[in-house]
Amino acid sequence: MNYLDTPDHTRGASLFVDDLPVTTDCLYAALFVSPIPHGRIQKLHISNAQKCDGVVKILTAKDIPGENQIGNIILDEQLFAEEFLYFVGQPVALVVAVTDKQARYAVTQIQMEVEKIPTVFDARKAAEKGQLIAPSRTLCIGDMDSVWSRCTTVVKGTVESGGQEHVYLEPQSVVVFPEEKQGLKIISSTQSPTTVQRITARVLGLPMNKIEVEVRRIGGAFGGKEEQATSYAVMAALAASKIQRPVKLILNHDEDMRLTGKRHPYSSDFKIGIDSDKKIIGYEVTYYQNAGAAADLSTSILERTLLHSTNTYFIPNVRVTGLSCRTNCVPNTAFRGFGAPQAMFVMESAICKIAEISGVPVWEIQQHNLLSEGDAFPYGAKAQNCHALRSFEAAIDQFHFDEVTQKIETYNSLNHTSKRGYAIMPICYGISFTSKFLNQAGALLHIYIDGSVSVSTGAVEMGQGVFTKVRKIVAQTLSIPEDRIIINSTNTRTVANTSPTAASTATDLNGMAARFAALAVLDRLKGVAASILSCEKVDLKITDGNVFCKGLKTDLTWSILVNKSYFSRVNLSAQAFYATPHIYYDKAIEKGQPFSYYVYGAAIIEVTLDCLRGTYTIDSVRIVHDAGKSLAPLVDQGQVEGAVVQGIGWMTIEELLYGENGCLLTDSLMTYKVPDIHFAPRELEVVFLDNADNPNAVLQTKGIGEPPFMYGIGAYFAIMQAMKAYKKDKPAFFRAPLTHEKVLMFLHGQQR
Amino acid sequence: MIRFFLNNKLIETMQPAGLSLLDFIRNSAQLKGTKSVCMEGDCGACTVLLGKIEAGNMIYQSVASCIMPLGNVQGKHIVTVEGISDKDLNPVQQILVEVGASQCGFCTPGIVMALTGFLLNSKSLTEEDARMWVEGNICRCTGYAGISRAAKKVAEFYAPRLNTKKNRINNLIKEKILPNWFADVPSWLERLSMDNEPNAHLSRSLPVAGATDLYVQQQEALQTMPLRFLSQEDIRSDIWIDGDLLYIGGRTSAETLRNSKALNQIFPTLKKSMRLVSSLLIRQQATVAGNLVNASPIGDMAIILLSMDAVLGLADKNKIRTIRLDDFFKGYKKIDLKDGEVVKWVRMPSKFPDTMFNFEKVSRRNHLDIASVNSACRISIQENMIKEAVITAGGIAPVPFLLQKTSHRLTGKKLNIESIKGAAQCADQEIKPISDVRGTEKYKRILLRQLIYAHFITLFPEHAFELELA
Ligand SMILES: Cc1cc2nc3c(=O)[nH]c(=O)nc-3n(C[C@H](O)[C@H](O)[C@H](O)COP(=O)(O)OP(=O)(O)OC[C@H]3O[C@@H](n4cnc5c(N)ncnc54)[C@H](O)[C@@H]3O)c2cc1C
């Protein structure tokens, strides 16, 4: 029932990229980056740096043999800047030296003359100037012309949500070893080995088969290493290839915080209307996404925003428009939830606002509008196996919501300088990559003569427990003990053309591929057993390493069977493939069924506000979560717990601040505060929704990595409710993160 | 040459004394279990244990190895995760695995070491104590739920089994949490101390105490600078009373200050207030004197000691001179300290009759964070009149600031709403906050006003000032 890797983690024996042994000829690389947010390089002076102790080579755009292009969806990002600089932190040169310290010192000796160009940091301003990454997109359902006149209350508002730094503890890390015949072996902390392989091949002008990418494990990623591990891997590969020595590139943590993209800040305008039955009948939003200076995954992220605009509610008339705006910020990237949290924050803000105006409690509006079986999303797909209401009601029942509200009301009436607040946060999250082609995976399984099994898939282990789950799936499929199975490092040589480990799909895709591989070998083994035992294959069953025929135990064990199969010249290896069925999307009409299934759930969050000092405590979070039929409950519980606390951090204390020149001011853990043990809710309860088997994924499970992040959004509204308990007549505002400063200014800002 | 024990191995190294212990562990000793993340004491991934003999006892504390110079390790015992790990998991490791306290694993060795430090060193073994021992460890994966379960389980399981601090090490060996060789460490260290080289007394060299400030600011430069490691000098690290005066030794740690009985008698909420200063990991390492000399305008201990009429004893080779703490701060990061001088002690009256103290601090995150604004208040009341009041505040001036005018204004006034409001208004005139990452100027002004209110609301609940002030 436990994680496969954790015993070694506790012994300090799990190796990460920077822990791997390297040969003494290994060189170290450090980056010289743009100090300005927008400009033109006039002259780059590297000769002083070249003379520094230990420097072996300094690489710039000129040294690239292939294309100077690392864009994935849209080709708009150079590996090294050639002429124009678009953001602070954009790579310009790579210094390679004998030691890490020498490389870093030499970087400080590089000078660059630049001509500055006016900048835009704000998404709305960029949109005004027409600086879009791609044409805007609009999803529409129902009749938006007549709906507003049918509403009893209509409100408009603006919502801001800030960026978020991933703070994976292991920084971006890569080491590259040159191999024979121009080959390269890249060991990277990437979520996307194939992207690293493909882009390296492009930049170096090599065929992909010369490049091997391996990932053993990552020290946390959360989306931050889906796209953005690539450039560092490619740079190190370029250096290793040019110098023909191993090259290691590990960012410092503060460097990592400055150089890499974050969750996209959004600024949005909404309009919402309810009718006399408290039904939300009209909803309109324009999302301005701050993409930063290059596309990265922004367009996909915006697509997921649009697809999640109505969260878990059924709204018959909807029009949502998204603009991905090009600014002079660091290109923003994937982060757990991938655009959906931003959408849901707007939805919940709109509900909060209309509740404030109409006087109907928030939870009532929420409950009245939850999706039911067969309800259509704005993109036409219908909710199936819908657990929206069931999880909401389960949360209300199991966590005694009535008592909670009672208790809080009493508390607030008795306390003057301390107020409590609560919120319910329901979610509905679609599982599948919205780019259909990514929904595929391969697996390679070998059974060795001694009966031990090795499995390779395209899934990367980053703490989310995918190896644990794949091992369970194979163990259950073959019905042998888990300890007879190992899961190998993810390697582009064993499994090719992998999709990133992302979108909460890793187990669905890779687990299913592994299961198919296991079933294929199992079938061959059963053939052998059938001939040994002279019976039919259908009568055979393998349970706990023993072969049963018509329910009776035979003398045949797993090990003997495998051994006999080998001597009977039966193939004990299988490669298998899985592609998620029944998903499609037509962008021309913005309709389709982009998701294989949905994850539901609801959380109740309680907070206490210190109205004197403007500080808050998150007291408890109680969650009913739809995990399908959980394969590894401890792993799933851990995913929910970790995600919700990350979500709370995004809504509350995690604030990115920039200087006027676009430099990140909060570039260390000293200034960028993520939740610590005392900030995390003291009570965090996770209950899995019962009877939630999911026919659309492997062994009835559901993807779990991202959805619970969005429970954290409730923290904003719980705190806002407590603030309003203190300042009854002041209108709520929607500008996350809701820092202590914002709270105090709301409570005491005007009075002198 | 620097000599110390790393796990069960004697290390004799010619590496610079200014090199960080983490660098040594990972790159010289090639032990990769200890992780490097923030390099500034803010994450705990690099946590190791440091053992030394104090008053005949072997004492362990946890330290952030990223900001610990080798010079401070001279003659000590350093324990990394490899030192307590065997092929089979020890019971603490087992608990972490069982309750799901580890996901990606990058923070995990640090958590293991912090909890081991808890069992080795914490007098009381409650769940709350265990949580405090891991409060310096950031985990981005688990949301701390699993870590909290582990802390609870470790505390609940071991509290009855290790009920006294006596023989802790032997008991932990029996419990298979520590390897057998731990019993021999004191004798190893004793032998080591006999042929230790004395600290070179360079008058121009930079004093290094806990290094929690120095190593965050200028780690690279320090590797080549002449350093004077105060841990090797005859400077006290405890708190004592001599007649009417209370002394805090020049090497006293923040955690020792927090736990001082004598100080808590004067300032009964000190123990709780000091929980807001960094994390236990850092409090064990950081010194009070370092906080004063560092002269950061938001130094918590500076703000507290300013309110206590503290006087510094500054020693050079020949003599000790004294200076009031308030006079010691001369401007932004400017202090009255001459080359070759060190803070030998800090002293204050050992009794403040009929006096009350309060400390307030607000930061972005309630714990392990630097204040946006902090403030201390000392006040004595007689027949509802303010006999004397002293209010200090940080984050609102270039130095840890004694609000002289405000304090003056309060003294002799009636204890009522007008006086408090007047004080807050006066304070607003007296301060010069600037906008930075810890808050805008406007916020800091309002916050200080609220903290002044908070002093009075907290100290005089019977007056129910909150009804009019908040
Ligand atoms: C993660 C982290 C969190 C922190 N949180 C807080 C916090 O919440 N509140 C807070 O106030 N501070 C905080 N700090 C700052 C810092 O820890 C304190 O200022 C600490 O008290 C410094 O003490 P030290 O012994 O480590 O000083 P060092 O770094 O060793 O020295 C600091 C300066 O003082 C000088 N010095 C030290 N001792 C003496 C002496 N006896 N005589 C003469 N000069 C001396 C040194 O030369 C140096 O200039 C934090 C630091 C870290 C790393």
Ligand code: FES
């Ligand atoms: S590396 Fe973060 S505390 Fe040492």
Ligand code: FES
């Ligand atoms: S387990 Fe990943 S940071 Fe703690």
